[in-house]
Amino acid sequence: MKEAVRTVDLLLPSKAKRHKTQLASDSSCLLGAHLQSTAITMVSFFITLSALPVFFFLLYKFRSFLSKTLHRLPPGPPGLPIIGNLHQLDTSDLADHLWRLSKLYGPLMSLRLGFIQTLVVSSADMAKEVLKTKDLVFCTRPILTGQKKMSYSNKDVAWSPYSEYWREMRKICIIHLFSTKQVNSFRSVREEEVFAMIDAIKTRISIKKEVNLSETMMILTSNIISRVAFGKRPYVYDDEQHQVRRFQELLLECQALLVNFYYRDYFPLMGWLDNLNGSIPRLEKNFKEMDECYQEIIDEHLNRNRPNKMQEDMVDILLRVKEDSDSYIDLTFDNIKGVLMNIMLGGTETSASGVVWAMTLLMKNPECLKKVQQEVRNAIGNKGKVEECDLYKLNYLKAVIKETLRLYPVAPLLVARESREECVLDGYEIPKKTLVYVNAWAVGRDPKCWERPEEFEPERFMGSSVDYKGMDFELIPFGSGRRGCPGMTMGAVTMELALSNLVYSFDWGLPEGTKEINTLTTPGTVSHKKDELRLVGKVYNHVQGC
Numbered sequence: 001m002k003e004a005v006r007t008v009d010l011l012l013p014s015k016a017k018r019h020k021t022q023l024a025s026d027s028s029c030l031l032g033a034h035l036q037s038t039a040i041t042m043v044s045f046f047i048t049l050s051a052l053p054v055f056f057f058l059l060y061k062f063r064s065f066l067s068k069t070l071h072r073l074p075p076g077p078p079g080l081p082i083i084g085n086l087h088q089l090d091t092s093d094l095a096d097h098l099w100r101l102s103k104l105y106g107p108l109m110s111l112r113l114g115f116i117q118t119l120v121v122s123s124a125d126m127a128k129e130v131l132k133t134k135d136l137v138f139c140t141r142p143i144l145t146g147q148k149k150m151s152y153s154n155k156d157v158a159w160s161p162y163s164e165y166w167r168e169m170r171k172i173c174i175i176h177l178f179s180t181k182q183v184n185s186f187r188s189v190r191e192e193e194v195f196a197m198i199d200a201i202k203t204r205i206s207i208k209k210e211v212n213l214s215e216t217m218m219i220l221t222s223n224i225i226s227r228v229a230f231g232k233r234p235y236v237y238d239d240e241q242h243q244v245r246r247f248q249e250l251l252l253e254c255q256a257l258l259v260n261f262y263y264r265d266y267f268p269l270m271g272w273l274d275n276l277n278g279s280i281p282r283l284e285k286n287f288k289e290m291d292e293c294y295q296e297i298i299d300e301h302l303n304r305n306r307p308n309k310m311q312e313d314m315v316d317i318l319l320r321v322k323e324d325s326d327s328y329i330d331l332t333f334d335n336i337k338g339v340l341m342n343i344m345l346g347g348t349e350t351s352a353s354g355v356v357w358a359m360t361l362l363m364k365n366p367e368c369l370k371k372v373q374q375e376v377r378n379a380i381g382n383k384g385k386v387e388e389c390d391l392y393k394l395n396y397l398k399a400v401i402k403e404t405l406r407l408y409p410v411a412p413l414l415v416a417r418e419s420r421e422e423c424v425l426d427g428y429e430i431p432k433k434t435l436v437y438v439n440a441w442a443v444g445r446d447p448k449c450w451e452r453p454e455e456f457e458p459e460r461f462m463g464s465s466v467d468y469k470g471m472d473f474e475l476i477p478f479g480s481g482r483r484g485c486p487g488m489t490m491g492a493v494t495m496e497l498a499l500s501n502l503v504y505s506f507d508w509g510l511p512e513g514t515k516e517i518n519t520l521t522t523p524g525t526v527s528h529k530k531d532e533l534r535l536v537g538k539v540y541n542h543v544q545g546c
């Protein structure tokens with residue numbers, strides 16, 4: 001009671017304090033009224049809370065009723081009210097799971113993820129429809145919480161919706177960062193890093209330790225991309241293999257946050273749960289820390305007296321374009337940071353995962369490993385290392401990479417797209433704003449296109465014109481069309497250079513006690529081999545040929 005009087009005391013203006021005595025006697029009524037109103041608020045809160053599911057149920061029913069009556073949607077597994085098919089999805093191996101479901105429901109399959117109408121495309125024919133014939137309808141990206149935050153509100157290339165801004169930004173990237181000339185200008189960076197990796201593996205072998213190829217490849221591609229993007233090498237090989245830098249740790253957290261599940265993306269009224277479970281504060285924290293790093297990098301590049309400046313890197317190029325008054329759009333620092341993020345995320349994990357899958361499949365198919373080793377060793381002789389200028393001679397190695405990307409596409413569901421308008425696909429009506437996943441994993445296993453689709457047979461590409469450049473829809477690891485991967489040349493040459501040197505320089509075997517290598521995958525946009533690939537290597541003596 002005393003507390004209540006004191007609180008009232010503080011709240012009252014001085015004039016009213018004359019009525020203090022009377023108020024003190026009234027305060028018990030005031031407290032009673034306060035308790036009553038709290039009780040009413042709580043009861044109404046609980047009524048609202050219990051009415052929410054009913055509200056959502058009715059909304060869901062109404063929406064599905066509308067969707068079904070207004071659109072003839074492709075078939076799909078029946079879902080539950082509100083959550084739709086979310087509970088049925090095995091996210092540990094989503095692409096494989098969706099491929100299996102598509103065998104029941106067909107190459108165009110409808111799902112409902114919460115309130116989001118979703119389409120899964122699982123055959124080469126239908127992928128061609130979506131990525132080529134109707135590319136203009138399906139060339140935008142959905143706006144999702146993690147991506148939006150990390151891309152400075154979609155001021156990047158990869159997650160920016162289809163717009164004049166995206167077209168200009170992509171043009172800038174293609175001309176200034178990803179052109180063949182530009183990719184070639186970073187040749188020495190890739191070679192130096194691959195040769196440093198080979199030396200590090202030799203040191204490891206000399207002390208009779210097994211080689212963790214998953215880790216080694218991540219170090220390699222992080223080094224290459226960091227040097228190409230902003231002229232710095234985040235890892236150095238030492239006795240303990242590496243030393244982690246702050247930026248790389250932040251990138252790992254960023255990757256996790258990008259694939260995190262945010263309620264607000266699928267249940268528009270339940271965004272508050274993201275704050276409650278800590279997802280949003282975690283996102284804000286990582287964004288702030290990443291932003292500080294990007295800003296530091298930009299500030300360093302703006303310093304004209306920057307020490308150790310070797311060659312123009314991507315930040316230099318983007319800053320130059322920013323200053324260039326003739327450039328197409330007014331680049332801001334946020335645009336540069338968004339593109340940097342795309343390059344770091346798009347370029348590191350993808351090529352690393354590709355080489356690990358190639359080595360995994362070669363280890364499981366020793367006759368193919370032998371064949372590719374023979375090809376590389378015959379072509380290179382005792383030169384000691386494979387350089388980029390040698391790669392054109394290595395047709396079987398290129399076939400190994402294609403076959404790897406067919407069976408284990410690094411981004412098995414590509415990068416999600418969204419329909420910009422209503423359209424008809426194979427007789428089905430696809431509503432506007434449908435979330436679209438093109439399942440490259442399923443397409444690579446499409447029995448209409450591939451004989452013995454489950455077998456690893458690089459020979460199928462020898463003498464075949466089928467390539468991953470986006471024109472052959474049975475092989476689309478880099479996507480296709482307007483949103484196809486602009487970093488394909490850089491990614492492919494990195495994989496070829498790393499793999500060729502690995503098979504040229506070493507003979508590989510399984511560590512003692514390991515009978516078989518599994519092919520379990522990690523969840524996420526980029527699919528890694530779940531269990532690290534650990535092998536024992538023997539240095540190959542090129543002079544003696546053994």
Ligand code: HEM
Nearest residue numbers: 158346347350351410414415478479480483484485487491
């Ligand atoms: C093995 C290597 C790589 C693979 C398998 C790969 C795969 C992909 C895929 C599947 C997409 C989506 C395509 C679509 O929606 O049709 C994509 C987009 C993209 N990739 Fe790559 N990528 C690789 C390397 C790289 C590299 C090295 C970079 C940059 C340094 C890069 C930057 C990008 C960007 C910026 C986009 C977004 C394009 C847009 O939305 O307009 N990628 N990549």
